[in-house]
């Protein structure tokens with residue numbers, strides 16, 4: 365979603381830092397961009413709807429200016445046009461903002477009653493106007509920030525500066541990430557360290573309700589009027605910068621990263637028994653909370669725990685969990701799954717669980733992300749930077765971590781037998797060996813055109829194959845915009861089968877040996893109604909003659925099967941989007957990290 369970058373320091377660097385920072389944040393998804401800087405005795409604001417290249421066309425990269433802020437906006441209040449784009453200037457203050465101001469109407473009314481006028485539809489303009497008003501009252505920026513933070517409700521990461529004060533950047537944070545990048549004779553601010561990591565590896569993380577004043581040589585963070593001592597963090601080497609490495613897009617490249625990511629992940633957790641692990645013996649309940657693909661990875665986790673540990677796991681979308689009674693206690697372990705570690709709904713639930721002093725564990729990719737700091741135990745996904753909005757290697761490493769956690773859980777409870785260990789070692793070796801051939805095999809699908817002009821595509825499966833169907837369907841729709849949905853195979857006949865007509869594509873995933881015959885019956889039901897059936901099954905299964913297409917995946921055993929089975933669907937989605945000439949890495953309307961509710 366929205367991205368923030370700010371800089372104070374060397375005049376010849378400012379514009380370059382802002383534009384490079386915004387480029388690094390592009391992966392998050394946005395629909396307009398802008399910068400503000402000081403030049404010729406005044407604040408200048410340049411902004412454009414559309415992609416960053418539209419903004420870059422109007423910016424002079426050689427411009428000298430000692431202070432600047434930049435923003436990529438994912439529209440919430442008001443459409444994605446130039447007026448609503450950030451930065452917003454009101455009075456003498458110019459600001460960029462991530463988050464949502466919930467009491468915008470009340471604050472706006474208060475300001476309008478004082479005669480203030482607004483030109484945009486945004487909550488950000490109201491925030492800046494309110495801050496400007498407070499500054500006129502207090503004549504002191506620190507007090508103005510304190511007052512504003514007391515009055516404003518909602519989420520915000522704000523970076524601003526003042527026309528008469530070019531020596532300071534002012535920052536405020538609640539429920540939306542904000543970091544200070546520490547340099548020498550220069551300072552950075554960003555919503556994500558990717559924005560400044562090319563320039564410095566040292567940073568300070570702000571916590572909620574903190575605000576700061578930054579000059580080029582120093583930074584000061586406050587809360588409730590008092591100085592807060594903050595630790596300088598150093599970027600972890602696992603968070604290396606990623607590039608396309610010759611692939612046509614990040615999604616394609618990231619699918620090809622999967623074998624290495626998984627090899628390293630399993631080795632890391634097998635060899636590193638010093639990572640902090642809960643006492644798995646004490647729990648009588650597990651709840652998994654996540655959104656989107658992370659939720660689908662959680663569904664695989666639930667199925668693994670049911671089949672191998674005979675342990676019931678509850679799973680909920682974070683957006684639902686946050687509004688329901690929390691049926692958990694001190695013997696419950698709540699597992700949060702999130703690639704970014706910044707997803708607003710998931711973070712909200714993690715805060716609630718922390719307040720209730722219930723044990724929590726995060727499966728998360730981004731080091732030092734909000735989720736990783738809110739939870740008691742962290743299993744890092746170690747997938748490296750994921751830039752495509754559609755997750756691929758992130759999802760695969762989340763599933764892999766559920767296998768790792770299942771093994772540790774069962775070992776702790778003395779239920780991990782020698783035969784399970786053998787299944788694990790053999791399955792893992794088979795799966796890792798099968799990865800590269802599998803990637804090559806599914807690089808091309810001759811029947812893609814048969815999906816493209818259809819009103820709907822369906823994915824069906826049972827148990828973990830149903831979880832895979834949900835992820836396969838989401839992947840297809842998010843990058844190709846084809847209408848697709850997933851159903852538990854047995855559910856189709858309870859209503860949805862009415863949508864199946866001549867040539868409707870139905871993907872049946874049937875890798876689970878226990879339910880293979882049942883799913884086969886369901887695909888025969890749709891075949892009888894004219895569906896175009898694409899069956900995904902194991903290379904050890906009997907050849908199924910009644911279907912139109914087959915996607916045969918190597919049989920790597922029940923523990924690891926979900927990891928290999930998703931690969932053809934990730935590649936299929938990429939291929940369909942490519943055939944449709946879409947922006948594969950930045951699908952319309954989507955954001956990589958969903959930081960609003």
Ligand code: AGP
Nearest residue numbers: 656657658702703704707754755
């Ligand atoms: C996946 O391709 C999606 N982009 C989306 O569903 C994503 O998984 C979801 O928004 C959760 O994100 P998170 O893992 O960063 O919390």
